[in-house]
Amino acid sequence: MASDETSGKDLTATDSAGVDHGSAAAGIAVVSRDAVANPGFPPHRPRITDLDPRAEKRAERTVYTLFYLSIVGSIFAIAAYMIFPIVPEDPGSVRLNNMFIGIGLALALLALGIGAVHWGKALMHDEEGVDERHPVRGTDETRARAVEIFQEANTESGFGRRTMIRNSLIGALVVFPLPAVVLFRGLAPQDQDPVALLKQTMWEKGTRLALDPSGVPIKASDVTLGSSFAVIPEGLMDLGHGLLEEKAKAVVILVRMKPEDLIETPERASWSYDGIVAYSKICTHVGCPVGLYEQQTHHLLCPCHQSQFDVADSAKVIFGPAKRALPQLPIAVDADGYLIAQSDFLEPVGPSFWERQ
């Protein structure tokens, strides 16, 4: 069996049988003098297909039947492609097309695979083989030669001797990727400052609050008690360019509760209108839209990470990972009874960023 002929001392295993190792070879393993010896390979156990020619015949039949079945599956898939076409506007036809082509292909693949494995298991030679292992490291001669080659190369090139050449080469190699860093600046527009953009939204004094997605302006009288409106600034939908970017900052949730339920700080007392309040819909955690409004508890829930905000109390965080309250949009009513913004948000909306303060 295994022997130490390969002589890699690291390889000498404590768990190989009957070899008495020196203490160095065993490393940290405790070498027991009375370790049980490896009994060697157990006797080979023949399979039914080795003993019974009929079983062998049967296995052979199974294997080629499976391969034929695979051909049937492939043909079925081709047929299904034609028999189950996709009818426009009929999702049921897509379902059938998907299912029947899939069944054909699955049959083709599974029968092919199972047939091949069964062939390997039941009919192919069943004696296990043994390979010797050798230490992964090169032999001492190989390693010596490798070292020698490096030394020769060093001598021939003068890599170690000509230090100016070597050091300037290393320097050049370090510097040459740097232009790539600069090139990547072009990933974003050159003339924009992300901090300034993050700090303002489309809302400004007098912008009407409008319904998402129709853009119809909302009257204060439309917002009945217990209502929740998905709101965008009027005119947002007319933006051709940059619509989603503006929408991603400007979306607002508008709710009405009984004025007596509302807890308002003195400085924000003028930001609401008769129990109607508007808050940014973008979570201050990582920016999911916070839309789950519970009209009785006045809680707003974010479905992504479960932050909860109390709309009755300045949308302060009452649960979950967010820290900051949702920014409030100060609102008023114009002469025609429409809800308008008093100004933009007074703080940046959405997730925190370094330059936020």
Place this chain on the structure above:
Amino acid sequence: MPRTQKPTNGTSRRSGRRSPLASVALIAIGLLFTGGAYAAFSTSTASAATESASAQTVAEGEKLFAANCATCHGLSADGTSAGPSLIGVGAASVDFQVGTGRMPMQMNGPQAEVKPVQFTEEQTAALAAYVASLAPGPAIPAAELLDAQGDAAAGAELFRINCAMCHNVAGAGGALTEGKYAPALDGVTPQHIYEAMITGPQNMPVFNDMNISPEDKRDIITYLKYVENNPSPGGFALGSLGPVSEGLFLWIFGLGAIVALTVWITAKSN
């Protein structure tokens, strides 16, 4: 609560023969028929509701109310510490709460659960008529808004913006705070969907006609019925719960099947 329980049982005993049949019919309709059947069903309810303005119906509703609802909502429906006032909630609210079995509540929990319906259609209509007679409120919607023949694409967009955050994009439902949840919308009748939108049951916000117009509501119902009546083109939908159910399925059934096959592949052949 037990006091509410008793009269309810009395009611169902009194109408013992009709009530189970009615619910069987309801279930059969719900299971077998699609848009057209819904429309037919809703028409009858709606017309029943219009007729129910008669004083006799209101009086019958008042009796039912006193026997079944007054414990919590007060004899004059102006609310007690156990239940809110029903002045001005309208017929739609009663039809939704009673018609889906949420009311009468059996026990206090995070929210009223859907239960087997406790009243017959006539009784529900009478209760609705009584509550509607107390003060004006949202009425039971007209049949033409419930036919699910609107614009599914417009409805889908409105549903995503106004409803999907709680009910999930495919109407599979979702979690709210403190044990409350937004129910799945699969199998809910168009009438109840419509009524829920206009009345805002429990913690659901109200979506009045200025927010989502009646035609928009019809479109939303159209979308929901489209999803309900057209099974997923990709095969079984795994509850439409999204990546969680897909991941669980993959680990348990996909990888499970493959590991079982690896055991077969490496087992000694017999």
Place this chain on the structure above:
Amino acid sequence: MSTTTDMKPADTQKKKSGGFTGAAANYVDERTSISTAVKELGRKIFPDHWSFLLGEVALYSFVIILLSGTFLTFFFQASMVEVHYDGSYVPLKGVAMSVAMASSLDLSFDIRGGLLMRQVHHWAALLFVASIGLHMLRIFFTGAFRKPRELNWVIGFVLFILAMAEGFTGYSLPDDLLSGNGLRIIDGMVKGIPVVGTWISFLLFGGEFPGVDIVGRLYSLHILILPAIIVALIAMHLLFVVVHKHTQYPGAGRTNNNVVGYPVLPVYAAKAGGFFFIVFGVVMLMASFFTINPIWNYGPYDPSPVSAGTQPDWYIGFADGALRLIPPGLEWVGLGGTWSFNILIPLVGLGLFIGVVLLYPFLEAWVTGDKREHHILDRPRNAPTRTAIGAAGVTFYAGLWAAASSDIIATHFKVTMEGVIHTLQAVVILGPIIAYFITKRVCLALMKKDREIVLHGYESGRIVRLPGGEYIEVHQPVDEYERWKLVSYADYKPLELTPNARGKISPVQRVRAGLSRWFFEDRIAPVGTQEIEKSHGDHH
């Protein structure tokens, strides 16, 4: 015993066979020297065990992903230009969406078999990452990462990370509502990075979120650079498997100096080749019967809506869960900026976790001081401390993973969402500690049971009354082959403190010795021959 010698090398057979095959083989060999490869590899032995096939599952899923993915690229257009959908799916007709979303819908609803290929691609992607995970667990718990395979563990682990990156970039491509909100979360996390976060986000999205560039950029990563790196690393990974030769479980006749199993040609080729089709077949079955990622339900990305149950695919779940479990209020302003600890703690915490897993082979080697090559796998119970560490890590990961579905757990088990979060916060912190101690005790108990079996045999369940009236249970002795599996593990002693050249013991050495003691404490020595003799004496 060795079959290597009785069999003729494959190339001589080829020469003899003559005819077209012979001529073709000769033609190829004269130009490629392929016969050398056949000679070296054709009869290479691979050990047979079901757990050795898990890595193959990963490889095959990757091949399936390449095949189905190539099909998808013929139809998918990675553009965020706005169009109005005009395909077959009624509830989206006329809706404004990006070209990416519209082309994903078109390939699903207007190309026969297109949806099937999309579902094959996505199911195979989930399987790819899952099978890598399971494969890594097998490697870890059997100690297969030990010398000389530490570097291959690192390569494998990098592949795991790259597979997740492939998954996430692919998940984002259709530009639907679910993936859009996923990107929004990524944007929020990136912005939370101190000092550079805002700019990284700005560069990544080509301006403000969502911009019109991100899908195209992710597409380049998804189909070009990431797969290229994965292919290269898989090649290296497999090359190392060939160089090291496969590990094997302890068994009679198996030693650290041999490898016992079936030759590549023909048995292993038949089984492994067949297995590819089986994996493909299972994926195909899932794709034909089960919907995955129904983008038609989610609709196009729009910053205002979101769906209840918004989650990432399973392999990103642990990161999403970590974000959910952070308690409120962890954000601080100072030192010139905003510190979003509610984002930084998960980022840094998971980074450390990943780092520890990546470097585990080196850490363990340092603690144990073990410098030998190991080709015989540990049974997990015979390395109790490692197995316990693994169980602790799995518990930590599972807690985070479960947290990513806190809302679904709440609705389906009728509990409160807050309760689920608080429970999982406890699981993530206390769970690993509990799991560590339980697992360690279980391992030691199993080792004791092994000792009992070696010394006294299996309990047969047969009760016999002795002539003296005593009842005993008859024990079935184990044969020597079975016994070898139970006794053939090494016993270790901890590192000892040895003073260095100047006669001093450095603090680092002290720490190392302490860790080594901890790693090897509570050892149970394998049964020796004398004990077996003695136990036989007792019974007969």
